[in-house]
Amino acid sequence: MLTDTHCHLTDDYCAGENLDDVITRAAAAGVGRLICATAEPHDILPAIKIAETHDNIFVTTGIHPEYAGTDPHNFLTPDVLSHPCVIGIGEIGLDYHGGDNDRKAQIKLFEEQLEIARNADLPVAIHTRDAVSDTADILKNIRGVMHCFTSGWELAHVMLDRGFYFSASGILTFKNAADIRETFEKIPIDHIVIETDSPYCAPVPYRGKTCEPFMVRETAKVLAEIKHLQMDELESILEQNTLNLYQKIRQ
Numbered sequence: 001m002l003t004d005t006h007c008h009l010t011d012d013y014c015a016g017e018n019l020d021d022v023i024t025r026a027a028a029a030g031v032g033r034l035i036c037a038t039a040e041p042h043d044i045l046p047a048i049k050i051a052e053t054h055d056n057i058f059v060t061t062g063i064h065p066e067y068a069g070t071d072p073h074n075f076l077t078p079d080v081l082s083h084p085c086v087i088g089i090g091e092i093g094l095d096y097h098g099g100d101n102d103r104k105a106q107i108k109l110f111e112e113q114l115e116i117a118r119n120a121d122l123p124v125a126i127h128t129r130d131a132v133s134d135t136a137d138i139l140k141n142i143r144g145v146m147h148c149f150t151s152g153w154e155l156a157h158v159m160l161d162r163g164f165y166f167s168a169s170g171i172l173t174f175k176n177a178a179d180i181r182e183t184f185e186k187i188p189i190d191h192i193v194i195e196t197d198s199p200y201c202a203p204v205p206y207r208g209k210t211c212e213p214f215m216v217r218e219t220a221k222v223l224a225e226i227k228h229l230q231m232d233e234l235e236s237i238l239e240q241n242t243l244n245l246y247q248k249i250r251q
Contacts, residue, residue, distance in 0.1 A: 001032035002220055002235055003242045004213040005167055006091070006125060006147050006195035009036040009050055009057070010043040013199045013210050022212050023054065029214035030235075032056055035195075035246070037091050037125060037147070039064035041075045051085035058249060060088035060125050062113060065095045068105035072113050081120040087248040089117040090125025091147050094138075097129045110138060118142055123245055125167075128155075139164075145245055148197045153183050160191060165245050167195045170203030170211060173222045181226055189227050193241050194219050 004026065014022050026034060036047045037060045044061045051057045061080055063072050080086060092113040094106050117124045124144035128135040132155050145165040149156070156166060166187050171177050184192065194216055196202075202211035203218040224234045243249055 001239065002030055002194070002216055003033040003035065003239065004031055004196050004198070004216045005035045005145070005193045005242060005245075006037045006060075006169075007034055007198040007213050008039065008043075008200075009034065010038065010040075010046045011199050013212070019050065022214075023057075026213040029217050031213050031216055033058070033242075033249075034213050035060060035087070038062055039066075039091055041067060041070055041072075044075050044080060048080070048083055048085055057085070058087045058246065059083075059085050060090040061086055062090040062092040062125065063109060064091060064127060065093055065106040065109065068102045068109050070109060072109060072116060076113065076116050081116070081122065084248075084251070086122075087246040088123045088125055088144070089113055089120070090144070091127040092124060093127035093129075093147075094131035094134055095127060095129040096131045100131075103134075107134065107138065114138070114142055117144075122248070126164075143245075145193060148195065148201065149183075150177075150180050152179065153186055156183055156187055160187065165191050165193055165241060167193045168219055168223055169195050169197050170201040170207075170215065170219050172219050172226075173203040174207070175204070181222070184223065185226050189229070189237055190241060192223070193238060193245060194223060 034057045038044050038047050047059045051059045125147045136158050148169040149166040196211050196216045198211035202209050
């Protein structure tokens with residue numbers, strides 16, 4: 001069984017009855033567990049509601065840096081953090097791709113959510129884009145995963161020393177992603193998980209289409225090649241890694 005460790009099931013592609021179809025297609029592809037990440041503050045409660053009605057769906061609750069200026073305490077409440085389906089805080093982080101005019105506000109939101117995660121003893125799922133230096137400076141004394149990791153070996157080496165995991169997305173399969181594949185060659189297999197980040201980053205051969213959790217198997221195939229593993233070996237390792245990262249799943 002594979003786990004899609006980061007998918008957005010509150011997006012439009014899962015609206016209404018489409019969600020059941022998405023889950024069914026995932027199960028048919030051997031993707032038996034889905035972890036729904038939130039980015040928008042108002043997606044948190046809908047994500048939890050989805051997980052409450054599906055035994056194989058869990059949630060990481062967080063506020064994306066594009067919502068800098070938001071008070072996370074209004075959304076990451078004690079009731080949310082203690083919910084049995086909520087296994088982590090994410091996605092949270094920094095994104096300077098469109099400029100860093102709101103850098104201070106992004107950092108404030110990031111640091112506040114990290115403190116919430118520490119107090120709740122929950123791992124974090126980190127979004128970082130064009131913000132390597134600040135991310136490395138801030139992200140200390142906490143456990144978690146670098147979501148959809150594409151930042152290169154320099155940051156990977158730093159975060160490995162801090163015990164972080166690294167999530168491979170469909171980008172790993174792209175023709176022009178040789179540098180990312182090289183980075184994942186270097187990352188120890190016991191610190192890797194996989195994701196779709198659906199509805200984004202559909203892997204080859206689905207590139208250009210709406211991404212769905214079932215497609216995470218294509219990323220797993222490429223990762224198996226990189227790591228010189230049979231698929232059943234890789235699935236077993238990824239399952240253990242996922243449970244080590246998101247320990248609340250075991251409860």
